[in-house]
Amino acid sequence: xxxxxxxxxxxxxxxxxxxxxxxxxxxxxxxxxxxxxxxxxxxxxxxxxxxxxxxxxxxxxxxxxxxxxxxxxxxxxxxxxxxxxxxxxxxxxxxxxxxxxxxxxxxxxxxxxxxxxxxxxxxxxxxxxxxxxxxxxxxxxxxxxxxxxxxxxxxxxxxxxxxxxxxxxxxxxxxxxxxxxxxxxxxxxxxxxxxxxxxxxxxxxxxxxxxxxxxxxxxxxxxxxxxxxxxxxxxxxxxxxxxxxxxxxxxxxxxxxxxxxxxxxxxxxxxxxxxxxxxxxxxxxxxxxxxxxxxxxxxxxxxxxxxxxxxxxxxxxxxxxxxxxxxxxxxxxxxxxxxxxxxxxxxxxxxxxx
Amino acid sequence: xxxxxxxxxxxxxxxxxxxxxxxxxxxxxxxxxxxxxxxxxxxxxxxxxxxxxxxxxxxxxxxxxxxxxxxxxxxxxxxxxxxxxxxxxxxxxxxxxxxxxxxxxxxxxxxxxxxxxxxxxxxxxxxxxxxxxxxxxxxxxxxxxxxxxxxxxxxxxxxxxxxxxxxxxxxxxxxxxxxxxxxxxxxxxxxxxxxxxxxxxxxxxxxxxxxxxxxxxxxxxxxxxxxxxxxxxxxxxxxxxxxxxxxxxxxxxxxxxx
Numbered sequence: 001x002x003x004x005x006x007x008x009x010x011x012x013x014x015x016x017x018x019x020x021x022x023x024x025x026x027x028x029x030x031x032x033x034x035x036x037x038x039x040x041x042x043x044x045x046x047x048x049x050x051x052x053x054x055x056x057x058x059x060x061x062x063x064x065x066x067x068x069x070x071x072x073x074x075x076x077x078x079x080x081x082x083x084x085x086x087x088x089x090x091x092x093x094x095x096x097x098x099x100x101x102x103x104x105x106x107x108x109x110x111x112x113x114x115x116x117x118x119x120x121x122x123x124x125x126x127x128x129x130x131x132x133x134x135x136x137x138x139x140x141x142x143x144x145x146x147x148x149x150x151x152x153x154x155x156x157x158x159x160x161x162x163x164x165x166x167x168x169x170x171x172x173x174x175x176x177x178x179x180x181x182x183x184x185x186x187x188x189x190x191x192x193x194x195x196x197x198x199x200x201x202x203x204x205x206x207x208x209x210x211x212x213x214x215x216x217x218x219x220x221x222x223x224x225x226x227x228x229x230x231x232x233x234x235x236x237x238x239x240x241x242x243x244x245x246x247x248x249x250x251x252x253x254x255x256x257x258x259x260x261x262x263x264x265x266x267x268x269x270x271x272x273x274x275x276x277x278x279x280x281x282x283x284x285x286x287x288x289x290x291x292x293x294x295x296x297x298x299x300x301x302x303x304x305x306x307x308x309x310x311x312x313x314x315x316x317x318x319x320x321x322x323x324x325x326x327x328x329x330x331x332x333x334x335x336x337x338x339x340x341x342x343x344x345x346x347x348x349x350x351x352x353x354x
Numbered sequence: 355x356x357x358x359x360x361x362x363x364x365x366x367x368x369x370x371x372x373x374x375x376x377x378x379x380x381x382x383x384x385x386x387x388x389x390x391x392x393x394x395x396x397x398x399x400x401x402x403x404x405x406x407x408x409x410x411x412x413x414x415x416x417x418x419x420x421x422x423x424x425x426x427x428x429x430x431x432x433x434x435x436x437x438x439x440x441x442x443x444x445x446x447x448x449x450x451x452x453x454x455x456x457x458x459x460x461x462x463x464x465x466x467x468x469x470x471x472x473x474x475x476x477x478x479x480x481x482x483x484x485x486x487x488x489x490x491x492x493x494x495x496x497x498x499x500x501x502x503x504x505x506x507x508x509x510x511x512x513x514x515x516x517x518x519x520x521x522x523x524x525x526x527x528x529x530x531x532x533x534x535x536x537x538x539x540x541x542x543x544x545x546x547x548x549x550x551x552x553x554x555x556x557x558x559x560x561x562x563x564x565x566x567x568x569x570x571x572x573x574x575x576x577x578x579x580x581x582x583x584x585x586x587x588x589x590x591x592x593x594x595x596x597x598x599x600x601x602x603x604x605x606x607x608x609x610x611x612x
Contacts, residue, residue, distance in 0.1 A: 138492040146496070146540060228511045229527050229579060248408070248491065255405030255489065 012225040012232050016260040019220060020267020021274070023213050023237065027113045028272035029279075030206025032056070034314040035101050035110065038340050048200050051191040052207035057322055058187035059211025064236075064323035065180040067215050069173075073222035078234045079311050080326035081159035086149035090328050093309025094317075094335015096302045101336070102343030104299025107314045108239035108307065112265060116272030118284045124293070125300040126243055132304025133244035145309055160325040179325055213237060214319045221260055235260055236323070238316030240307030295347075310335060379471045379485055382437040388473055394483035397421060401472045401486045407464055410494030412575040416459035417472045417484075424478060429456035431475040436573045438468025440495075440542035444573030452585060453558070453566040455523060459581035463494035463573050465542065494575075495540045505551050507532045512594050512606040514584075520612055523583040528556070530596050530604065536572040553578050553598050560610065561590035586610050 026032065030052065037050030068075045101107045104125045106114055111122035111129070135141045156163060158172075165175030197203055217236025225232025242261030249262050276282040287293040307313045310332035312321050318336070321329030379385045398421020407413040419429050428451055434444035444462050456474065464470070467489045474482040508531040515525040530553060537550030544550075552572065558565040570578050584592065593607040 134491075138496060142493075142496060143540075228513065229529050245408070252406045252491075256408050257404070259408075 008225055008227050009230075009232065012220055012260050013258055013263045015220040015224055016263035017267040019213060019216055019237075020264035020269075021271035022267075023109075023210065023264070024113055024116055024268035024271020024273075025275045026206055026209050026213070027109070027268070028117065028275040028281075030202045030210075032206050032210055033106065033110045034318060034336075035105070035107055035340060038337065039102075039344065042341070042344060046196075047194060048197045048203045051194055051197040052203040053318070054187045055191040055204060055207035056211040056214075056319055058184035058191070059208055060214035060319045060323040061180050061187075061211075061325070062184045063212055063215035064218050065176060065325075067218055067222075069177075071219070071223050073218060073234070075218065075234070075324040076159055076326075078321075078324055078326070080317065080321035080324055080328050082153075082311070082328065083159070084153040084155045085159070085327060085331075086151075086153045087331065088151040089145065089148040089309045090311065090331040091335045092148065093306040093311075094332040095339040095342070096306025097310055097313060097332075098306075098336035098339020098341075099343045100299040100302025100304075100306060100339075101314065102299070102340045102348050103295045104303065105295075108243055108303060109237070109268070109313065109315045112239065112243075112268040113272040116269045116274075117276040118282045120284065120286045121292075121296050125296050125303075127247070128297050128300030129240065129304040129307070130244040130247040132301045133240045133308050134248070134304075136305045136308040137241065137244065141305060148309060156327065159327060161327065161330075162325070163327065176325060183325075211319070214323050217264075217320065218323075225260070232260060236320040237264065238312050238320055239265070240304065240313050240316060244304070306335075306339075378469055379435075379437070379483065382435060382442060382471065384442040385435055385437070385471055385473065385483075388433050388435075389481060389483075392475070392479065392481040394473065394481040395421070396483060399472060399474050399482040399484040401470065401484045403470055403486050403488050405487075405489060407488050407490045407492075409492055410464040410466075410490040410496075411492075412461045412494075413464050413488065413490075414459065415462050415470070416457070416581075417474075418457040419455060419474055419482065421482065423476060427476050427478045427480070428454055429474050430477045431473075432456060432458055433473045433475075434460075434462065434573070435471040435473070436462060436464055436468060437471065439463065439465045439573050440538050441536075441572045443571035444470075445571060446569040447580075447582075448567045449582075450564045450566060452560055452563065452587075453582055454585050455583055457523075457583045459579075461575040461577075461579045463536075463575050464488060464490045465493050465495045466490055493540070495538070495542065505533060505535065507553060507596055507598055507602060507604045510594070510596060510604045510606040512592070512608050514608060514610075518584075518586055518610045518612060520587060521585060523585045525581060526558075526584050526592065526608075527579075527581045528558075528594055528606070529577060529579045530556075531577050532598065534570070534572075534574060534576045534578060538572065551599055553596055555597050556580060557595045557597075558582075558584075559593050559595075560584070560586060561588075562593075565592070584610075 034053045037053050040046040041050045111125045114122040136145050161179050162172050162175040214236050221232045221235050242265050246262045246265045317329045317332040400418050400420050402416045432447045435442045436444050469485050469487050471485050510530040512528045518524045532553045535551040537544050537548050556568040590610050591607055592610050596604045
């Protein structure tokens with residue numbers, strides 16, 4: 001592999017672009033989406049898409065933990081494992097993200113996929129999301145974020161779920177193994193308990209493949225990107241900061257270098273565009289009313305702010321963070337689900353059933 | 355008449371502003387102190403930094419000397435300053451004759467958009483100075499809470515890029531894991547609850563002959579990285595020793611074979 005590319009950095013970038021293309025193709029084909037899963041379940045009692053997400057979580061967890069053990073990647077060296085857990089920021093960020101995702105009718109990753117199919121609404125969502133993410137990360141809202149993070153941040157004995165197994169006398173390695181086994185078994189069992197899901201290859205195959213892509217992301221940054229002196233930052237699929245990074249790269253490319261997340265973002269749009277062309281699903285779409293437009297702007301903004309505070313989005317925390325067994329992922333994911341539920345109750349209602 | 359003098363005044367202001375624009379370093383106390391009344395030459399030293407730093411907590415920097423020196427003259431000291439940081443000092447590097455040509459790379463912290471200053475002083479007391487503007491998009495001070503358990507040095511690494519030949523420069527790369535806790539918080543103030551904990555120095559020797567000594571300050575990134583050129587005359591053992599503020603030491607060594 002090393003001979004194929006001039007150095008490990010360009011290998012990571014090319015592999016990232018390929019990962020994005022594959023994700024974009026699968027996600028467009030399978031309509032993979034946590035929001036749709038939740039809404040279908042709550043509104044129509046159809047849980048197939050939610051089960052697809054659960055299966056993706058199970059596969060991501062098992063494959064990532066296996067890879068980490070095989071290749072010696074320390075998955076606690078990821079942003080999902082802050083030394084002191086910013087509990088309030090994680091939950092509030094999750095709530096904001098979930099609410100915004102429901103308003104905008106798609107999360108960050110889904111918006112990228114939709115953009116490839118000619119959906120101009122998601123272009124606006126992504127622009128606002130990227131700017132809001134940078135505002136929160138390093139701009140006018142950064143102070144607010146730091147204040148929020150410092151409200152309550154206990155130092156726990158572990159940053160991942162081995163917190164639970166350690167008192168039982170299990171060492172970290174065994175603890176992770178047991179947890180990964182139990183959690184993924186439970187998720188897979190629930191997903192497969194539905195006949196409707198088992199007979200819908202779009203859902204089960206989509207979930208399975210996307211789960212594997214999370215581990216592929218860790219492999220790219222953790223194995224391809226390994227270097228004694230200049231290691232690539234460990235990352236997998238995540239779509240709040242990288243959308244902001246992509247906007248920044250478009251504006252400042254002469255003075256900045258390309259990053260893994262940016263090539264993934266570009267790959268996703270390209271991948272879903274390809275599939276949309278092949279299946280003749282490409283169609284230009286725009287807003288139907290000023291209210292629709294406004295919801296997209298507010299939704300994108302809330303996702304950008306919330307996604308940075310909760311260290312990730314539905315995929316970033318829900319799959320990538322979860323696959324590292326990070327405690328922060330459970331808090332953020334709970335916030336995201338609760339936020340979408342609130343949005344369904346208060347501002348989206350039955351209008352989001354399309 | 356009034357119009358003309360106004361124009362002249364404006365032109366003068368413009369000339370003055372451009373003339374002083376590149377002299378900002380003269381107002382930085384740490385730089386003037388390091389110069390100690392020497393008048394630096396502004397040609398010869400070259401500083402490479404990205405125009406835009408996406409992550410202010412780790413910005414790659416390289417400084418090299420491309421000018422001409424007298425016989426027997428070599429660069430003895432390289433000092434780096436980031437005057438826009440809460441503390442301007444980044445690193446002081448003392449080079450012996452074996453660490454030639456003077457060509458250093460490291461990673462630094464920048465808290466905001468600013469002009470980075472590099473100063474080189476030769477063993478014949480000549481000074482060279484150069485500056486470079488860097489735009490910082492994410493401040494290097496926006497760090498989360500420090501991880502107290504990781505406050506010790508770990509995993510020292512040392513490698514040659516390529517093979518060593520007598521009298522030929524070879525690039526040496528080194529890195530050690532350490533959080534380089536500044537003790538400062540995003541507002542640039544010291545926080546009493548956080549103790550400063552830095553890797554203080556790195557000493558390189560070849561067969562116990564001094565090659566290079568680096569002192570790191572708050573402006574050096576976490577996991578301090580240092581790259582330099584070594585021109586060995588004979589085979590032997592290159593040894594690197596790091597020391598942190600608590601006095602703990604770690605070593606790495608590499609055989610130099612022709």
